[in-house]
Amino acid sequence: MKTLAIVQARMGSSRLPGKVLMDLAGETVLARVVRRASRAALVDQVVVATSWCPMDDAVVSECIRLGVDHFRGSESDVLDRYYRCAQKFSAGLVVRITADCPLIDAALVDLTIASFRKEACDYASNALVPGYPRGLDVEVFTMSALSRAWHDARKAYEREHVSPYLYEHPELFRLVSVNADCDHSDLRWTLDTVEDFELLRAIYARLRDGDNFRWEDVLQIVEREPQLSLINSHVVQKAVQG
Numbered sequence: 582m583k584t585l586a587i588v589q590a591r592m593g594s595s596r597l598p599g600k601v602l603m604d605l606a607g608e609t610v611l612a613r614v615v616r617r618a619s620r621a622a623l624v625d626q627v628v629v630a631t632s633w634c635p636m637d638d639a640v641v642s643e644c645i646r647l648g649v650d651h652f653r654g655s656e657s658d659v660l661d662r663y664y665r666c667a668q669k670f671s672a673g674l675v676v677r678i679t680a681d682c683p684l685i686d687a688a689l690v691d692l693t694i695a696s697f698r699k700e701a702c703d704y705a706s707n708a709l710v711p712g713y714p715r716g717l718d719v720e721v722f723t724m725s726a727l728s729r730a731w732h733d734a735r736k737a738y739e740r741e742h743v744s745p746y747l748y749e750h751p752e753l754f755r756l757v758s759v760n761a762d763c764d765h766s767d768l769r770w771t772l773d774t775v776e777d778f779e780l781l782r783a784i785y786a787r788l789r790d791g792d793n794f795r796w797e798d799v800l801q802i803v804e805r806e807p808q809l810s811l812i813n814s815h816v817v818q819k820a821v822q823g
Contacts, residue, residue, distance in 0.1 A: 589677070
């Protein structure tokens with residue numbers, strides 16, 4: 582069964598337009614995400630799913646530069662975009678990653694996939710129960726679960742955010758939570774505002790191994806320099822709601 586990691590990426594962002602192609606220590610944010618996701622041993626292929634919106638031509642150009650496959654679909658119906666992308670690339674298992682998470686850890690991707698396989702479930706995630714810093718979220722689900730969500734989900738937020746129909750219907754799908762050993766959910770390592778970007782730039786400036794680092798390495802940095810986390814501590818995460 583082919584395990585396909587789909588990285589959703591687009592230039593349109595209400596709070597920080599163009600964020601996925603911003604320069605982060607000499608590479609685009611998208612390049613960081615793709616390369617770090619590609620390090621996951623249990624992922625067979627990484628694909629970037631963007632939209633047909635003309636501004637996302639730039640995302641396609643970056644994919645070509647990086648040598649990573651891409652797919653174009655609906656800008657607003659991201660569930661449809663995921664479903665059709667997964668179909669095109671013959672996925673049996675889908676790993677959902679967003680392009681605004683340049684600290685995504687391949688080890689956590691592998692851990693979530695391994696937990697999924699061990700439990701023989703429909704959906705597994707390390708974000709069901711808050712524990713990891715925001716920006717390390719990984720979701721894994723079967724193609725059949727994705728197909729059912731694609732067919733049955735009707736609410737706008739279910740279509741826009743891909744997975745709510747799965748984790749909000751435990752009576753239909755077997756869910757598995759991959760929990761962190763300690764609660765660091767107060768830390769924000771995702772990219773949605775200028776302050777987020779300032780923090781990420783500061784973190785990458787302190788890393789010396791390119792894309793070869795673990796999330797624990799980042800944790801050591803922010804614990805050693807607690808003032809870093811104050812840069813974006815006031816930012817409120819956009820809620821997924823109907």
